[in-house]
Amino acid sequence: MAKITPRTLSGFMELLPSQQLQFERMKDALRETYASYGFTPLDTPVIESAEVLLAKGGGETEKQIYRFSKGDNDLALRFDLTVPLAKYVAAHYAELSFPFRRFQIGKVYRGERAQRGRFREFYQADIDIIGDGKLDITNEAEIPAIIYDTFTRLGVSRFQIRVNNRKLLNGFYAMNGMSEKAGEIMRTVDKLDKIGAEKVRQLLIDEVKMLPCKAENVMDFMAICGTNDEVLASLERYRGMDATFDEGLEELKAVVKYLGAFGVPETNFAVDLTIARGLDYYTGTVYETLMLDHPEIGSVCSGGRYDNLAEYYTDRSLPGVGISIGLTRFFYVLSEQGLLSAEAGGAACDALVLPMTEDLSAAIASAAALRRKGLRVQLYTEKKKFKAKMNYADRLGVPYVIFLGEDEIAEGVLSVKDMRSGEQKKLSPDEAAALLLSDAQRRGNVKLICE
């Protein structure tokens, strides 16, 4: 029979078992963190009506979308988790309680040009808090705490959550009579990290056609830095000139004020006036998260406050705040850079039971007993030479192998071999379970990301 080559499409991540275990660890860490803040899990269809999904229309997204017909239906695969959320909230409005807090970790699809590290199918992990008409600023203050917990749980300590407020920016541009050029200015300022202050100033004058004194004002504003308190103090000098600015300043102060109570150390947080994000979407606090030792990755968790989640579906005002992690790309980069702990992924089981007798009843019963204690136990019963069996255990990376021969059965013990140290000892079933459980717990506490 002619064979078809078993290939996976380019741009689609497919992991080997040990990597998949690491990826699951990452998803579990996010799920647990989001759940700890009372977010409810959501799972919307991958396929939606194209009309619904593309209600906003236009832009780069529409070109990248997977769109097709089935019967009379014009269908499309979701390209993010925000549009499905907007649809969900608008459709189920009467059945939801607000603020509605949901997390969703799911695959989204974009037919981008395939290149290394770019994915056409990738996981996004989103949380959003949606208000009905209003949403208190405390929700915006809570987001850095969630980001902090997320990355701490993953094992990162050298990261910084950078926060700004769009009202501050819009107010600043308004008080300087630059509102019309605000978009252009922000896009230019966004290059600060890459090309430096002098070149940005020149671009503002040459390309954005600003008067040198106005460009100077922008550069002065963007140069404000220091501790959070110092930055907030510096901003006070602009107070009273624009109502939107003042509102933004109050919001930023509220966000900073509660950081300590939320448990976010100042070292992991900075007010950064150069951050703008999604120019036509966010309206209040905006967030970016940088891994300090790997700035080349860019922001690994971003988001912000928006005013109208579902304006294409409903007249209701549904303001919200949310953040998103591009999980597949994040995982890919961490893996490429060797930052993932091998032990945190580890084996799919805590022990491999190798029966050494013809009758397998005792081995089967021992494995079942260990499972009842909460252990993950695999039974190996293929008829192979001893060396092949040990090779299998090695390749699986199991921490322990348990031998059960006539002697062990007669004595009522298990021979437990630690595959890392090579040490082997006879233990009672209870002793063996205790050893395995304590090691499983230790491995469970190993952080996924090693810095």
Add this chain to the structure above:
Amino acid sequence: MAKITPRTLSGFMELLPSQQLQFERMKDALRETYASYGFTPLDTPVIESAEVLLAKGGGETEKQIYRFSKGDNDLALRFDLTVPLAKYVAAHYAELSFPFRRFQIGKVYRGERAQRGRFREFYQADIDIIGDGKLDITNEAEIPAIIYDTFTRLGVSRFQIRVNNRKLLNGFYAMNGMSEKAGEIMRTVDKLDKIGAEKVRQLLIDEVKMLPCKAENVMDFMAICGTNDEVLASLERYRGMDATFDEGLEELKAVVKYLGAFGVPETNFAVDLTIARGLDYYTGTVYETLMLDHPEIGSVCSGGRYDNLAEYYTDRSLPGVGISIGLTRFFYVLSEQGLLSAEAGGAACDALVLPMTEDLSAAIASAAALRRKGLRVQLYTEKKKFKAKMNYADRLGVPYVIFLGEDEIAEGVLSVKDMRSGEQKKLSPDEAAALLLSDAQRRGNVKLICE
């Protein structure tokens, strides 16, 4: 602005939060059970090359498939998890260790005619054990134990795993010179439950054109029943007439022999000679699982032993055994019949913290402290009347509300209200955490399915 109606496509399940929490419980129960047997999680792309996905070609499946082009690529959405597994194992053969044990819980797509309880996007939960050239019979004996643990963990006790062996059937048909009609006979016998023995006998004679004596042989064979030991004893009378039959009998005896060691009670297991399953695919042990009080649902977990997982992709012999649960339909039916515990889904958080002071620092810090103890805690900070806040807590279904006013802060306590009993008491933070944790644990132990 003209609005687009926010609709979800028909045949696509989209759950409200409380239902979604139940569905997550179901997925978690499966994940934990499969992991306890050392199965490794796998996650393959939803989109595959149509050529790869349809390598087998033909049949009903091809008509139902979602197939489309993007650029030059002829693409399709997976319609099961078996074909992607075959592709995966063939593609990554050199990097895997055999037996390769994987579980996958993922969405698959079939453009079936939309009707109540039929889904176009649905979850399948599959486990498979793949051997390299050979696979020991003990793997087939382990499957009933996994099914038993799965349904027990979900809360079902009134279920029966029904097992047969295709070699027994094929051998029986061969010894009676009916091999050519085997397919037709099995399809007819499959109607036993629905139309009864007499009508099946008549169909075998009238439609399948069997001699009455041959039909009688079939009916006698299918009528074999009793305890497992009685059925096995009755089958002995056919021994020695066909090598395949004898092999099947030995395999069936091996599967039954180890049930006790695996911890499967005889009440949850029956040898049933009328079961055949997937006529052209399975070659050894086959499984069905019936909920005894809800036979109308049909088999909720089925599968069997097959000889060639990946014959369309490789010449290697990759025998395996696997089972599958159609999770979305199973969930739908359980939900429709009111068999899901409301408490097992429950709220997305263990407590809602309601600050009663202007400054929120104390409330935020209290919530953070409870989270560090492992609790899921939501902070409610919207500026609403007390009654609206309590309504919100009610609608979320949170088990506890924690009030924190000036008095509580001064006394260093939390006012904890049990929303079910209405009882409210002042507790130290540690006492409150202990109470909430013990209740969370109790709720965690509530089974999802109530019989």
